[in-house]
Amino acid sequence: MESQRSILIIGLLLVSFLLWIEYQEAYGPQPIESAEEIQQQNTQNTESSDGFVPQADTSALPQSLNTAETNAQRFVDVTTDTLHLTIDTIGGDVIATDLIKYPVTQGGDDAYQILTSEPATLYIAQSGLIGNQGTDLQSGRAQYSVPQGTYALDNDKEQLIVPLSVVTKDGIQVTKSFTFTRGSHAIDVSYIVNNTTSQVAQVQQYSQLKQTLTERSEGSMFMPTYRGAAYSTLEDKYEKYTFSDIQDERLNIATQGGWVGMLEHYFVSAWVPPQNETNSIYSALSNNAAIIGYKGQTVNIPAGETTTLSSILYIGPKDQGVLANIARGLDLTADYGILWWISQPLFALLKWIYGIVGNWGFAIIFTTIIVKGAMYWLTKKQYESMAKMRALQPKLQQLKDRFGDDKQKMSKGMMELYKKEKVNPMGGCFPMLLQMPIFMALYWVLLESVELRHAEFGLWISDLSVRDPWFVLPILTGASMFLLQRLQPMTIQDPMQQKIFQYMPVAMSIFFFFFPAGLVLYWLMSNIITLVQAKIIYASMEKRGLKTK
Structure with missing residues (x-):
């Protein structure tokens, strides 16, 4: 006995002991680095193998969306039965998202905000086209035009399409569309690229999530929660990539399919590229913000022809059934740890x-x-x-x-x-x-x-x-x-x-x-x-x- x-x-x-280990991994303090070290890492990690990691210039973002500029044509307000979000016509980025069906307080009407353009807690979803004839170049990002500044999903409609359009300096017509579906947190983001020139056009789709490194505590010693990045490849269905990992080492992996995401307790945002294509997953640092994203294959568009590129942006709860149907391993963002096979x-x-x-x-x-x-x-x-x-x-x-x-x-x-x-x-x-x-x-x-x-x-x-x-x-x-x-x-x-x-x-x-x-x-x-x-x-x-x- x-x-x-x-x-x-x-x-x-x-x-x-196991609880303590999980707590330290997900919630423990991260090492503090000097400003010189961070600046050095920013210089090193913002370059990829081809010399370019697409990044938005967010210095022009307003301190708060609650300004007179909100009503200007630059910002597009979109409301569905599940999402309330703001799209910036510069770059066509999603810079604010509220989850309508998930209040902050139980029974309240204060929708949980997952994406935000507030500088102190910056967390946005960016996307665009790079390449020789892309919309986003080193010199700046595209300024899209939009028919109206406010969109809402009608009660008798199942889908809502928000089209943004631009003509590049090379004369290529690009329509970037956000398609919302009733009852869904998944957004179809597509590009219709019409090459009206006499030359072959080269474009490459990219999408990324950008979030400030500022700590935001959600858990406790007995309820530790993970806040950080994650990705999936053909070999690894689910890999966490912490903010400290992004600071320490640049991620650069070529894989078929895959996805990238940012996780917090009950919610996740993720970019899912075409799963039958080869994509390059990358990470970077920019102005004290962590970036994880992917770049698709370079597409050649003959003169006079039109090509469509697409991806999925998911912003919502870790609904395992829904996530499993979007991409392989995305349901594992509901992270049950090493005992997931029992959980x-x-x-x-x-x-x-x-x-x-x-x-x-x-x-x-x-x-x-x-x-x-x-x-x-x-x-x-x-x-x-x-x-x-x-x-x-x-x-x-x-x-x-x-x-x-x-x-x-x-x-x-x-x-x-x-x-x-x-x-x-x-x-x-x-x-x-x-x-x-x-x-x-x-x-x-x-x-x-x-x-x-x-x-x-x-x-x-x-x-x-x-x-x-x-x-x-x-x-x-x-x-x-x-x-x-x-x-x-x-x-x-x-x-x-x-x-x-x-x-x-x-x-x-x-x-x-x-x-x-x-x-x-x-x-x-x-x-x-x-x-x-x-x-x-x-x-x-x-x-x-x-x-x-």
């Missing part, structure tokens, strides 16, 4: 149950019942092994009295006793350790899944994604852990270890004060089910003549 207690403690410490099936089960019961809290409860039911055989092995170990305690004490401090003889005698009685001393620990990954996997499901954001359970639990405001669930969880402990009579002789084990429910309850209410609800239900299972298992063992106390 002493070895079982020790391994339980080690398991709990391992969980804490994804758990989330699928959770979502399926929610579709039946219509309440995420009850979905968690029924998921717990199913998971614990599937693991009943492990729980049974655990308690039967623990009961056999308790039955051996008198014989183990006799060995201790016989050999005293001779650890070698004591160890040999214990092994012989275990072999004779057909008892595995680790049998009670292995089932407990198997449950740890499931706990961690569900932790990340409840932390990362946008479906649980502002999800109401009932009574005082109005949001399962944040901690219990009255700490009722953590206290009940601690009490259930205490009752579980009472089912396992204390056999540890060392007074210090006894105290550690006795106060473990109290320590865990304090941890649970900071966990999302949904996770604590899962743990509480798991403990209650374990208590019921333990009673059933003990009753069965007593019928078979096995001592349980």
Whole structure:
């Protein structure tokens, strides 16, 4: 039993350590660099293999869009049923986006803003055409014209198209169109390039996301969240690329398909190029802002002909089903960590149950019942092994009295006793350790899944994604852990270890004060089910003549 207690403690410490590692990776402080170092990196990282990384000149952006200039023709205001955004006619960039269906406060009308042109928190989506006859050159970016300054998706329409047009200095006609679809956060961005000249025109599509390096905290030690860049290639479905990575090393990867994105807790913005073409993924620094983007293949347009280029801009929640249909690996931006292979099936089960019961809290409860039911055989092995170990305690004490401090003889005698009685001393620990990954996997499901954001359970639990405001669930969880402990009579002789084990429910309850209410609800239900299972298992063992106390 002493070895079982020790391994339980080690398991709990391992969980804490893994949480701390994830916290440091996603939320920990980044090294501070001098202005000289940053300037040097800016010089080095803003050059690609062909000597050019497309970047917008954002120095002309207004300090705030709430100015008289907003009403000028330069800025286009677009509203759909899911998005409210602003397009800058210089370059045709998306410089502000509100997610209409995702309020900042639960039940409020304050839409969550993901893109912004505010200099302190700059975060914009840029795109254009480079190349010999491109719209965006080293000398400056295109100034598009637009038929009107305001667009809105009509109630009886499924799509809204916002066309921007320009004629380049070479006389090439370019129409850049944004196509919005009802109920969608994905925007089709296309270029119709009409080569009206007598020469072959060369253009290359590019798209990039640009975000200031200024830290914006979203998480906490017990709810760490990642804010930074990510990308996908044919070889790597999902790779995080932190702001410090962008500062340290320029990214330059050629791949078929792929995508680039910027992530925050529940939301993501991503550029998805044509998946059947070869694209070049790059990163850069510009004026204390991180850039990640892609460049497409160079396209030759014969004289008198027209070519269409396109990409997808997604700005919205990490809806895994939607993202998986847009591009391979884009659903992994709902980052479940190294246990994603457990988390994804758990989330699928959770979502399926929610579709039946219509309440995420009850979905968690029924998921717990199913998971614990599937693991009943492990729980049974655990308690039967623990009961056999308790039955051996008198014989183990006799060995201790016989050999005293001779650890070698004591160890040999214990092994012989275990072999004779057909008892595995680790049998009670292995089932407990198997449950740890499931706990961690569900932790990340409840932390990362946008479906649980502002999800109401009932009574005082109005949001399962944040901690219990009255700490009722953590206290009940601690009490259930205490009752579980009472089912396992204390056999540890060392007074210090006894105290550690006795106060473990109290320590865990304090941890649970900071966990999302949904996770604590899962743990509480798991403990209650374990208590019921333990009673059933003990009753069965007593019928078979096995001592349980």
